[in-house]
Amino acid sequence: MKYNPGLLKLELFCQGIKIDGSCDLENDTRPVLRTRGGLGSGLDLILPPDLYVNVPLEERFVKKTPFLLFKNRYGYFIKKNGQRITEVILPPKPRFYDKKTSSGKLMSRIGIMQGTYLALYITQVCRFWQMQPRANCRFCSVGLNVGKNEELEKSIGDVLEVVKAAKKEEKITFVHFNTGFLFGKELDILIPYIKAVKEKTGLLIGVQSTPTDNLSKYDLLKKIGVDHLSFCLELFDEKKFKQICPGKSKYIGRKKYFEAINYCVKLFGKGKVAAEIIAGLEPPQNTVRAIEHFGKIGAVPTVCVFRPCLGTDLEKTPPPKPKEMLPVFRKLYQTCINNSIPVNMAPNIKVDLVILPEEAKYLLKNHDVKFFLLEAKMAIVRFLFRFYFRFRLFWFDNRSFLPFNRKID
Structure with a gap:
């Protein structure tokens, strides 16, 4: 049965996740950076179909979480109470x-x-x-x-x-x-x-x-x-x-x-x-x-x-x-x-x-x-808005090459 992605994001916010020894976060994803966020300091995951979530790792309440992140040869997955519920993507380090x-x-x-x-x-x-x-x-x-x-x-x-x-x-x-x-x-x-x-x-x-x-x-x-x-x-x-x-x-x-x-x-x-x-x-x-x-x-x-x-x-x-x-x-x-x-x-x-x-x-x-x-x-x-924005950004990035923006000597 497919796990509700909205519910999973909410549960991860509230309960956090433990990291299995099979994971290689140092090489596979963004570092956990406690910088700007007043309420954020966790691990970024991408849930299907395309939901980004910053999951608590170190906070006290995470000790009781039912969630576990693990890795095998096929990728990264989440278990809840020992049962695998979904595959996830770890965004690579920029x-x-x-x-x-x-x-x-x-x-x-x-x-x-x-x-x-x-x-x-x-x-x-x-x-x-x-x-x-x-x-x-x-x-x-x-x-x-x-x-x-x-x-x-x-x-x-x-x-x-x-x-x-x-x-x-x-x-x-x-x-x-x-x-x-x-x-x-x-x-x-x-x-x-x-x-x-x-x-x-x-x-x-x-x-x-x-x-x-x-x-x-x-x-x-x-x-x-x-x-x-x-x-x-x-x-x-x-x-x-x-x-x-x-x-x-x-x-x-x-x-x-x-x-x-x-x-x-x-x-x-x-x-x-x-x-x-x-x-x-x-x-x-x-x-x-x-x-x-x-x-x-x-x-x-x-x-x-x-x-x-x-x-x-x-x-x-x-x-x-x-x-x-x-x-x-x-x-x-x-x-x-x-x-x-x-x-x-x-x-x-x-x-x-x-x-x-x-x-x-x-x-x-x-x-x-x-x-x-x-x-x-x-x-x-x-x-309509996305079409307009993409067109505007294309024009901005290429304006020096467009004929009507060139200076005529």
């Missing part, structure tokens, strides 16, 4: 990881692959980590990684070289810029990098940052070519938000998140703004309410499964049970379809740290006619 930039910095300390896109943490460590007492989000591991497992200072030249290498070797279509709290200077620091990457590569650009007081900065981001924005509200319940995200609660506040998300949805359009929520740190019904709220205004609800990463304040807190998460992720895709929010539009963007709305579809049981009609409409829009 060649650029071992290369150095012109300034001598190792490229894997500048940016890393997350799923099929390049992730960049440009700025210095989130200031919440440097306050006394610390005010960082209790689940976050960024302050444990930035400047230690990756470069603290990244020049525009370094970043451009890494992006170009990832575009050439990994065929990326999307570059994701992430920053922590810097007392309102976040976007000002990112803008020169964004301009350079957009002008030199033509790739899709995403920005994840704390809300700014000056909403007109989002107009500037759109003007310079940003395609997607995401805001990590983390928790929908106000009391939980204050308890688990003390810095965000005190220095930003939930109201600014809602204001920024609303403004950007109106500015960028449906499907181009994400509201990020963590499932497993508040009752599931609260997460469902968050999905419904953001779906109604046209934002994509992005739901991360809580992972108690080693070294964080919540490392001893157990992750949620898969059964508890099923209603949350079933609501996710339904909400996007019912509110006509475009999902899965851009080509070659697979995310390994969250269950994407289109992946949550695997968890649904029944569909009515209206549901299929809305899906068909979305498929047409997806085809």
Whole structure:
């Protein structure tokens, strides 16, 4: 019997996986790099048909997992409770990881692959980590990684070289810029990098940052070519938000998140703004309410499964049970379809740290006619957008060779 891929991705998030002695991860796949991700530090796997998942390996709860990764002469497979359930693919280590930039910095300390896109943490460590007492989000591991497992200072030249290498070797279509709290200077620091990457590569650009007081900065981001924005509200319940995200609660506040998300949805359009929520740190019904709220205004609800990463304040807190998460992720895709929010539009963007709305579809049981009609409409829009993007990228990469772009002496 074929194992449900959406369910397997969810179970792996919640339970992790053990590694059999037959595996040769050092030579067969990407290294486990604890760099940018605040909630990620595991092994990347590709589940059939094509779902990327970052699976916990070292966290405390993994000791009780029913899952085992093993290798034989045919490839890599997963067992659950001793029974083989599926073959998996391990994405190979990108060649650029071992290369150095012109300034001598190792490229894997500048940016890393997350799923099929390049992730960049440009700025210095989130200031919440440097306050006394610390005010960082209790689940976050960024302050444990930035400047230690990756470069603290990244020049525009370094970043451009890494992006170009990832575009050439990994065929990326999307570059994701992430920053922590810097007392309102976040976007000002990112803008020169964004301009350079957009002008030199033509790739899709995403920005994840704390809300700014000056909403007109989002107009500037759109003007310079940003395609997607995401805001990590983390928790929908106000009391939980204050308890688990003390810095965000005190220095930003939930109201600014809602204001920024609303403004950007109106500015960028449906499907181009994400509201990020963590499932497993508040009752599931609260997460469902968050999905419904953001779906109604046209934002994509992005739901991360809580992972108690080693070294964080919540490392001893157990992750949620898969059964508890099923209603949350079933609501996710339904909400996007019912509110006509475009999902899965851009080509070659697979995310390994969250269950994407289109992946949550695997968890649904029944569909009515209206549901299929809305899906068909979305498929047409997806085809047109991907055709347009591929054409635009082809033009960008070959513009110097095209007759109508040549200078006439």
